[in-house]
Amino acid sequence: MKKLYRLAATTALTFALTATAAQADTWRYAFEEAMDEVQGIFAQKFKEEVEANSDHEIQLFPYGTLGESADIMEQTQAGILQFVDQSPGFTGSLIPEAQVFFVPYLLPAETDELVDFFRNSKAIHEMFPELYAEQGLELLTMFPEGEVAISTKEPFTTPEELDEVKVRVMTNPLLVESYRAFGATPTPLPWGEVYGALQTNIIQGQENPMFYIESTKMYEVTDYVTMIGHNNFTTAVMANKDFFDGLSEEDQQMIRDAIDVAFDHIIEYQQGLHEESIEKIKADKPSVTFTTLTEEQRAPFQEAAADVEAAFIEMTGESGQAILDQMKADLEAAQSN
Structure with a gap:
């Protein structure tokens, strides 16, 4: 009987250890930037938190290691990757409503308002997750990466001076509309x-x-590098939904906690980054001219934004209108806060 008891106990222990080892997985996470850029800094903090609070390991894949943006999204939807960081600029073809982040002059320029919006937005935390889920994705967070600037070969301060200037944009229909409206x-x-x-x-x-x-x-x-004040670059971190839904509640919460820590870290990391980057460019190429448009100079670009907003509603219908209305309410709340 003692031998049988020891055998049963040993078998149970072996099973428990095997099960634990089986649950300690390596998860793959791809993003659109280099390791020392904003998405890479976020990913490294997420990895650090996951590995400190679980037996799991995160394997990071910066831009180019697994192909272009479209490639890493396909790999995430297929379950080859567990996590992906990708701008709504690229997911706009999958989730047209995500293009709302490219309506010019919608997001605030003031940092505190912007961060409050991303932390508390009902559109981001309650409406978008359903849209991402329809594409097999679990939306974990969205965060800003900095004011968008336009670098060109010739100077401009008006839409007329952008006439026939070919500006590269992401494969995003609304971004195409934006630059068309800008001239x-x-x-x-x-x-x-x-x-x-x-x-x-x-x-x-x-x-x-x-x-x-x-x-x-x-x-x-x-x-020439020109700030017309039209946008702040937004990105989104997602998980393959089947993978995420298959995790234990403890692992799901651990991931969400790691995302929250990485969000706080990346907001702090970006303080002063815009200005530091300008100084680095000046040091390497003093001839670069930096221009921030005045409110008066921005006015024609802001007027053009109305056409882009109308194009967004035409592309997305009632669901897009609902998202836009909620985002405007969220932005008002952020301003009040």
Whole structure:
């Protein structure tokens, strides 16, 4: 009987250890930037939190290691990747309502208001998760990456001066509408082709947050960087929904907690990043001219934004209108806070 008891106990222990080992998985996480850029910093903090609070390991894949943006999204939907960080600019073809983040002059320029909006928005935390779920994705968070600047070969301060200027945009229908309204010729291109296209004058401009213009050396092939105040770059972190739904409640909560810590970390990390990036560009290429449009100079671009908002509603119908209305209410609440 003692032998049988020891055998049963040993078998139970072996089963428990095996089950624990089986649950300690390696999860794959891809993003659209380099390891030392904003999405990479977020991903590293998330990895640190997950590995500190579980037996799981996170394997990170920065931009280019698994292909372009479309490739990593397909791999996430297929379950090859467990996590992905991708801008709504690329998911707009899957989730048209996500293009709302590219309605010009919708998001506030003031940092505290912006962060409050991303923390508390009902549109982000209650409405968008359902839309992402329809595409097999669990929306974990959205966060801002910085004011969008436009780098060009020639200066501009009016929509007329952007006439016939080919500006690279993400493959996003609403972003195309935005630059068309601004007077430019929007030109969708994969990111890997942008530097060469600027170098050979196939395009004459592109838009991105300042840190990305600096880190990707876009200033080497453009001479003017202009802030028209039209947007703040937004990105979203998602999980494969089948994978996420299959986790224990404890692991799901652990992931959400890690996301919250990474969100706070990336907001703090970005303080002063825009200005630091400008100084780095100036140090490397003093001839670059930086211009921030005045309120008066912005007015024609802001007027054009009304046409883009109308285009968004036409593309997305009632669901898009509901998202836009809720976002405006959320933004009012953030301003009050």
